[in-house]
Amino acid sequence: MKNKMVYIIGVGIILLYIASLSFGEINHSSTIFVTIASIIGGIAIFIQLKRERDLMEAQFLMEYNNTFITNESFTQVQKLLEDYKKGLLDANAIKTFDRQVLINYLVYLEALAALINKEVLNFELIDNLFSYRYFIAMNNPVVQEIELIEDAEFYRGCYVLHKRWSKFKKKNEREIIMEDTSLELVKDYNDYASTKRRRTK
8 A cells, every 4th residue: 555655656746747847948858758767766766675674574573473482481471471360370470480581571572662662663563463462561460560660760661662552552442451450550650651761869
């Protein structure tokens, strides 16, 4: 769809240019063709760059997703959080879980946050693949208690992403996992979810 729009815009530019020449003083057809060729060349370069970007995005998403699937520690964390969500485990199971493994999982999500917040990726690309893994951690009240609240400054990117992603989901009427214990309910959420850093006293 986007490529069609590029073609339409390109044709429109060419037609407008030809129309403007017909009322001008330039009557040499060679000048017209050279200019049209330049415009078409520019559009072709733009399309090629966009395709390369799309391929790079797809490759990154595959590799990022593959880490979640093949990393045994991440699989353990996700199962832990899923079992808690289903009521199969209590808060103590998370509190006594290997803290460093949990931190590694959260830091990996922080890396995704950086790419989204800098608009290298967008929500349409990541929502289906990663929203479950993200919100099952961010909206878990125990994870919030032992990590996200206590060390909120180190997870600022995740807070910013949480606010933007939640807004995206609500706007598009998509489900938010564990919304009843959403991270946005914690104290100082808006401060950490702001793109402006708080001044330290």
